[in-house]
Amino acid sequence: MKKILVIGASGQIGTDLTVELRKQFGAENVIASDIKNACEDVMQGGSFEILDVMDRKKISEIIDKYNITEIYHLAAILSGNAEKNPKWAWDINMDSLFNILELSREKKIQKIFWPSSMGAFGISTPAVNTPQLTIMEPSTVYGISKLAGERWCEYYHHKYGLDIRSLRYPGLISWKTEAGGGTTDYAVEIFYEAIRSGNYECFLSEDIALPMMYMDDAVKATIMLMEAPAEKIKVRSSYNLGGISFTPKEIENEIKKYIPELKVSYKPDFRQAIAESWPRSISDEAAQKDWGWKHEYGLPKMVQVMIENIGKRKC
Numbered sequence: 001m002k003k004i005l006v007i008g009a010s011g012q013i014g015t016d017l018t019v020e021l022r023k024q025f026g027a028e029n030v031i032a033s034d035i036k037n038a039c040e041d042v043m044q045g046g047s048f049e050i051l052d053v054m055d056r057k058k059i060s061e062i063i064d065k066y067n068i069t070e071i072y073h074l075a076a077i078l079s080g081n082a083e084k085n086p087k088w089a090w091d092i093n094m095d096s097l098f099n100i101l102e103l104s105r106e107k108k109i110q111k112i113f114w115p116s117s118m119g120a121f122g123i124s125t126p127a128v129n130t131p132q133l134t135i136m137e138p139s140t141v142y143g144i145s146k147l148a149g150e151r152w153c154e155y156y157h158h159k160y161g162l163d164i165r166s167l168r169y170p171g172l173i174s175w176k177t178e179a180g181g182g183t184t185d186y187a188v189e190i191f192y193e194a195i196r197s198g199n200y201e202c203f204l205s206e207d208i209a210l211p212m213m214y215m216d217d218a219v220k221a222t223i224m225l226m227e228a229p230a231e232k233i234k235v236r237s238s239y240n241l242g243g244i245s246f247t248p249k250e251i252e253n254e255i256k257k258y259i260p261e262l263k264v265s266y267k268p269d270f271r272q273a274i275a276e277s278w279p280r281s282i283s284d285e286a287a288q289k290d291w292g293w294k295h296e297y298g299l300p301k302m303v304q305v306m307i308e309n310i311g312k313r314k315c
């Protein structure tokens with residue numbers, strides 16, 4: 001019997017992923033947890049535990065209490081917030097991963113998911129159609145922690161046989177929760193401000209393209225990867241995930257098809273340098289070949305769904 005623990009279930013990905021996991025595997029089989037309360041959908045849709053992922057003893061108790069067989073470890077400090085307090089972010093991103101790796105080994109957890117990011121790439125990485133295997137010299141504390149995490153995931157797989165799987169998500173766009181302090185957050189905030197005030201000041205320049213993905217695609221890729229037979233998972237560091245690629249100006253123009261009165265100004269801050277160090281577009285050929293990945297949402301469809309749903313947000 002599959003019993004899943006989601007750590008970081010109150011966040012941008014955790015909210016949508018928890019709801020979908022419960023739909024597919026049964027509400028009673030998916031335990032959500034976070035250091036803070038979640039949306040109504042997550043809190044009322046099944047068991048929820050307040051859990052600090054730095055507290056190894058408490059994680060161990062929860063694994064035993066629910067007979068957990070799979071863990072999705074999503075808790076992390078994202079790129080923008082991490083730059084404001086690098087050592088704190090490093091400790092959370094790395095120590096939490098070690099807690100999960102060690103406990104999974106000890107308690108023979110069958111499968112683990114841990115997300116990496118396009119932030120693991122750096123300025124010396126080929127920026128267009130970035131390949132799976134390439135130069136990786138991240139310049140942010142977030143990227144360094146993701147690259148180090150990837151190496152540790154592969155190490156635990158080879159050394160201890162841990163079935164840990166990972167995706168390098170691009171920037172994710174969704175409407176159920178606000179984004180969690182990253183460099184790609186502008187592409188979520190712009191929708192909220194378009195509806196709320198009709199004005200948005202973007203913290204990136206209008207012409208910086210970044211790889212992005214609508215949340216439904218990201219959730220689908222995550223569950224597909226986790227449900228794929230182990231022999232199909234050839235990459236044990238982290239799979240590239242490409243999605244779509246657009247600039248702030250391009251998303252502004254697409255939103256204006258629905259809200260023509262939207263006014264966007266551009267005032268790049270410290271996150272511009274982070275964005276410039278990341279790829280413009282990413283190749284996810286390895287994911288396509290190994291476990292059949294294909295994204296569904298392009299920019300027009302994603303904007304349409306966001307506009308239709310953004311007003312329904314409950315948290």
Ligand code: NAD
Nearest residue numbers: 008010011012013035052053075076115117169171172180
């Ligand atoms: P988020 O900030 O929205 O959510 C993270 C959640 O972790 C929050 O609910 C937070 O309360 C929780 N958390 C923080 N510290 C914790 C602790 N000590 N104990 C327990 N919970 C704690 O982030 P997200 O966007 O949902 O990202 C989830 C994962 O996906 C992260 O590892 C992130 O690096 C990765 N990722 C996200 C994106 C994106 O665009 N959202 C892109 C690439 C990778």
Ligand code: SER
Nearest residue numbers: 078079117182183184
């Ligand atoms: N969306 C994330 C961030 O900007 C990318 O990992 O931090």
